[in-house]
Amino acid sequence: MAKRKGFGSGAKKQPPLSEWVRQAEAQLRQGQVIRCRQLCQQVLSQQGSLSGTAEEMAVAQAYALLGQIEQGCGHFPAAMLHYQQAILTCPPTAPASLIAEYHALLGRLLRQMGEKKQAQSLFEQALARDPDLLLARVGLADLLQAQGEFEVALEHYTLAWQGSQQEPDIPYQIGMCLWKQGQGSQAKGWFQQALSLQPDHSDARYMLAILGELPLPDKTPAAWVTRLFDEYAPRFEQHLLQKLNYQGPQALWNGILAVAEAQGSAPRFEQALDLGCGTGLVGSLVRPYVQRLWGVDLSGRMVEMARQKGLYDQLVQGDLLELLQRTPERYDLILAADVFIYWGDLAQVFPACGRVLTSGGLLAFTVEQGSLSGYALGSTSGRFVHSESYIRQQAERVGLDPVYHQDFTLRREGETGVPGAVWCLRQR
Numbered sequence: 001m002a003k004r005k006g007f008g009s010g011a012k013k014q015p016p017l018s019e020w021v022r023q024a025e026a027q028l029r030q031g032q033v034i035r036c037r038q039l040c041q042q043v044l045s046q047q048g049s050l051s052g053t054a055e056e057m058a059v060a061q062a063y064a065l066l067g068q069i070e071q072g073c074g075h076f077p078a079a080m081l082h083y084q085q086a087i088l089t090c091p092p093t094a095p096a097s098l099i100a101e102y103h104a105l106l107g108r109l110l111r112q113m114g115e116k117k118q119a120q121s122l123f124e125q126a127l128a129r130d131p132d133l134l135l136a137r138v139g140l141a142d143l144l145q146a147q148g149e150f151e152v153a154l155e156h157y158t159l160a161w162q163g164s165q166q167e168p169d170i171p172y173q174i175g176m177c178l179w180k181q182g183q184g185s186q187a188k189g190w191f192q193q194a195l196s197l198q199p200d201h202s203d204a205r206y207m208l209a210i211l212g213e214l215p216l217p218d219k220t221p222a223a224w225v226t227r228l229f230d231e232y233a234p235r236f237e238q239h240l241l242q243k244l245n246y247q248g249p250q251a252l253w254n255g256i257l258a259v260a261e262a263q264g265s266a267p268r269f270e271q272a273l274d275l276g277c278g279t280g281l282v283g284s285l286v287r288p289y290v291q292r293l294w295g296v297d298l299s300g301r302m303v304e305m306a307r308q309k310g311l312y313d314q315l316v317q318g319d320l321l322e323l324l325q326r327t328p329e330r331y332d333l334i335l336a337a338d339v340f341i342y343w344g345d346l347a348q349v350f351p352a353c354g355r356v357l358t359s360g361g362l363l364a365f366t367v368e369q370g371s372l373s374g375y376a377l378g379s380t381s382g383r384f385v386h387s388e389s390y391i392r393q394q395a396e397r398v399g400l401d402p403v404y405h406q407d408f409t410l411r412r413e414g415e416t417g418v419p420g421a422v423w424c425l426r427q428r
Contacts, residue, residue, distance in 0.1 A: 017043050017058035024065050033069055040066050053091050057098065060090035064102055067109070076113050083109060100130035108139050114234040119143055132163050141173065146231050150177045168198035175207060184211050184379065210382050217377075220342040220384075222298055222319060229278070229299035236279055236302070244411040246281075248337040248366045248420065253285040255404045255422045256333075256364050262403070269333040273356070275320045275365075276339035280306040286335065287311050294331070296323050324352035332358045336365035338410070341383040344375045346394045354398045357427040363400060367391065368410060369419040381413070391423060400425035 024039035043062040046055070067082035083106035090099050107122030120143055126136035141156035154177040161170045175190030188211055194204040202221040208214040229236070240246035260267040269290045274283050277295030279302055287293055296316040297303050303317045316323060320339070334353050343349055353363050370376055370385030377384055388405070395402055403426045410420030 017046060017055045017062075021058045021061045021065070024062065028065060028068065033072070036065060037069055053093050056089065056091040057094050060086045060094070060098070060102065063089060064105060067105060071109050071112070076109060079109055080106065080113075096129040097133060100126040100133050100136060103129070104133060104136035104139055107136065111139065111143055116143060116147070134160055134164055134167070137163070138167075138170065138173075145173065145177055145180075150181050153177050166197065168194045168201050168204070171197070172201065172204050172207075175204070179207065179211075182380070187211070188213060207382075210377050210379055212379065216344065218343075218345040220382075225342050226298045226300075229297070230301045233279065233299060233301035233305055236305075237281065240281075240411070244413070246338075246411045247408060248410055248422075249281045249285055251406070251408045251410075251420070251422045252282060252335065252337050252364055252366055255406060255424045256286070256362065258406075259362065259404050259424050259426075271329065271331050272333035272335060273329075273331045274312070275334060275336040276342075277306055277312070277315070278302045280309045280311045282335050282337045283311040284309070286333070290333065294329070296320050321348060321352055324349070324356055327356060329356065330358050330361075331356055332361040334361070334363045334365075336363070338366055340365060340367050340386065344377065344384040346375075346386070346391075347397075350394050350400060351398045354400060354427060359427055361427045362403075363425045363427070364404075364423070366410065366420055366422050369407060369421045381418075388421065391421075395423075395425050399428045401428060 020039050020043050024036045024043070027033075027036040027039065040062040043058055047059055063082045063086035067079045067086065070076075070079035070082060083102060086102040087099065087106065090102060103122045103126040107119045107126065110116075110122065111119035120140065123136045123140035123143065126133055127140065130136070137156055137160040141153045141160065144150075144153035144156065154174060157170055157174045157177065160167075161174065164170070171190040172194035175187040175194065178184075178187035178190065188208065191204045191207045191211075192213075194201050195208070198204075203224050205214055206217060206221050206224055209217050232239075256267055267289045269286075271292045272286060272290045272294065274280075274286075274293065274295040277283055277297050278299075280295070283293060283295060283306065292313045293311060294314045294316070295303070295306055295312040296318060297306070298317070298319065300317050303315050306312060307315055334357060340346060340349070350363075357363060367386040368378075368381075368383060370387045370390075373387050374390050375384050375386045392402060402423060404424035405421065407419065407421050409417035411418050
């Protein structure tokens, strides 16, 4: 048997590679990424002198850990290479569950990269090797749910639940599949099950509020919005514009043009802020009329897609209210197309907008129109609606004067139109 470098008479015996991997896994769980990487690289440095299946498995595990590190840092191509190496170097005699795990890890990454067909194939390969692998079962169910295949996704979530009844996200996702199929009454019990396992599960609380089981929240949880639009980003524009006939950005821009025309001037702005900028649908309309354009969005994938268009001078991934409350910048135009549908209570948002608006500056936004006074949460849409009286009340309270208001059909939902309204408020 070949001796490993550094071994021999008088040399200090090194620990087995599996021990280094065990330590690396522990370091990663504790968030010690640098130390985890160092340990993995130590393992890989011994590839030329492996002495058996256990050490070959340790090398594969080191590649998989490096893949998780790179994925967590957003370095997707590097992560993909590491996962592929884990699959290639894992010995045929390794447990099927281990090889399955590497396929599932690569599948999860590819799904995050938007490569859905390849991701689905990898999840299915993983489950063929280990039908009980939760990572693959839930990963495939998540993918199917995102594609609108709710019944098949429900079957996989149910199998996952049978295998592990301690994961709160599984009953939550079962509830989501039921709710999306119009089965709200059956969904309630699953959301309650998620809460019983994790009392601070904000998404489950939000869904129970939508279904009238808990008090009305002030806004949609940030994690809920982020997850929704990170998943939605690759098909966002095509789906909104082609399938839903989305009219929000154009209606918003028409309102701004109407205000400028009423003043007898061209629409020119020194600095604008696009709240919930998404992929830049509004930004593309206003860019020719703005000297400097800022955008902010919770979704990292939306921000990245907006950045690729080159429309914005400054892009921020984060919470719009935090930005409004902290920024030293001032704007003569603030835009918010289809943003306040995720903010019920505007009592903090309007003052924060007023804080950064210049005198005479405009706040232009759309809402889904509600028939009742105040604001409400749609039990089937999961979005907030606002009444005209509520908008006027909140605007008056902070010194914003309505200079334009127009009802319109915001988008198509099924066979019906979603009633919306565009507003332009001027800072006194």
